[in-house]
């Protein structure tokens with residue numbers, strides 16, 4: 001059976017990241033500041049894929065095998081840092097997400113034309 005988002009839990013991904021880091025002795029390099037920097041760096045690498053791409057070129061980019069692979073890699077790199085931060089510093093990501101979405105629902109009621117940005 002293929003492993004995918006439907007069959008994999010966040011806890012399994014956290015364990016995968018923890019094991020990977022423990023096998024390499026990386027705990028001393030993973031302060032919360034280090035991990036936050038890593039997250040932003042990887043998110044910037046995702047953004048870089050879109051640098052100088054015009055609106056009319058986005059469709060091709062989103063369907064290109066090579067560009068999609070780059071996006072997949074940077075999404076995974078970004079998620080790695082989210083998971084590692086949560087795993088090492090005891091954040092329950094499901095709880096974080098549910099609570100923040102509740103705040104977003106209050107901040108952006110459905111009757112208003114809501115921007116997509118959150119803060």
Ligand SMILES: [Mg+2]
Pocket residue numbers: 042045073074077
């Ligand atoms: Mg990367």
